[in-house]
Amino acid sequence: xxxxxxxxxxxxxxxxxxQRIDVEGGDVLHALxxxxxxxxxxxxxxxxxIAEGAIKSWRRHQVATLNLVVPLGKVRFVTTVNGESFExxxxxxxxxxxRLTIPSGLWLAFQGLEKEESxxxxxxxxxHQSEEIDRRDLSHFDYDW
Amino acid sequence: xxxxxxxxxxxxxxxxxxQRIDVEGGDVLHALxxxxxxxxxxxxxxxxxIAEGAIKSWRRHQVATLNLVVPLGKVRFVTTVNGESFExxxxxxxxxxxRLTIPSGLWLAFQGLEKEESxxxxxxxxxHQSEEIDRRDLSHFDYDW
Numbered sequence: 001x002x003x004x005x006x007x008x009x010x011x012x013x014x015x016x017x018x019q020r021i022d023v024e025g026g027d028v029l030h031a032l033x034x035x036x037x038x039x040x041x042x043x044x045x046x047x048x049x050i051a052e053g054a055i056k057s058w059r060r061h062q063v064a065t066l067n068l069v070v071p072l073g074k075v076r077f078v079t080t081v082n083g084e085s086f087e088x089x090x091x092x093x094x095x096x097x098x099r100l101t102i103p104s105g106l107w108l109a110f111q112g113l114e115k116e117e118s119x120x121x122x123x124x125x126x127x128h129q130s131e132e133i134d135r136r137d138l139s140h141f142d143y144d145w
Numbered sequence: 146x147x148x149x150x151x152x153x154x155x156x157x158x159x160x161x162x163x164q165r166i167d168v169e170g171g172d173v174l175h176a177l178x179x180x181x182x183x184x185x186x187x188x189x190x191x192x193x194x195i196a197e198g199a200i201k202s203w204r205r206h207q208v209a210t211l212n213l214v215v216p217l218g219k220v221r222f223v224t225t226v227n228g229e230s231f232e233x234x235x236x237x238x239x240x241x242x243x244r245l246t247i248p249s250g251l252w253l254a255f256q257g258l259e260k261e262e263s264x265x266x267x268x269x270x271x272x273h274q275s276e277e278i279d280r281r282d283l284s285h286f287d288y289d290w
Binding site (some may be wrong): 023024025026028029030031032033034035039041042043044045046047048049050051054055056071073111112117119121123128129 | 147154157168169171172174175177178179180184186187188189190191192193194195196199200201216217257262264266268272273
């Protein structure tokens, strides 16, 4: 048995169900409100597209907390503290419309699961700064995609 | 000649070009940073879908400033202070990727221009409150869509 001595060992994404409101001409989809429990300040909002089957590899924010929403498509998000165990969340704009809050210190990689491209909104409490992001190749952790 | 006596007569959307970054597996698209000039605080982020040809009718926020981004598709945004004159902006995730900042006091309506649905992100400096939104039918202003 491996004894893991890591202060982040219990860190997991927070999953918050979001409302999708049926509106004539096009639905309204909630993302984040300033009074939500997982809101930790606004630094930057940006989008990532992800093609079906494509995987964007491991990254870990040392400081930033991410709030991830998938308004179109379907995405597999995988997180791990140290590669000993993994948490997988499959988020879809239609069938599992939730916000994932990823605290700093967690490794994250994600894969597109729908035809053409899926879209991810990230609302981070920090402006993007590459210095606070650690990056590793996909093979760095042994996860069966 | 009609003399317009309206303090908002000169109010227009602010147009800010956004970066679209070519990334293997799916592009990254900027939306809003906390140090951008048009950022006036974070209240809520939400999405509106808009079907091709569909129009979401006139609404005017008395308090909130909107920051609108179109990460997928193509949308015609029309604004007016009082129906005397109109400003039209056609925003596209591919060919005119800009953020529109809509100050309070401006009437706004918008139309989907691409097959299937286009997607709009709104980052507002206020949490959505229906009390601060005036609404009118499409026929209220004489605009040739």
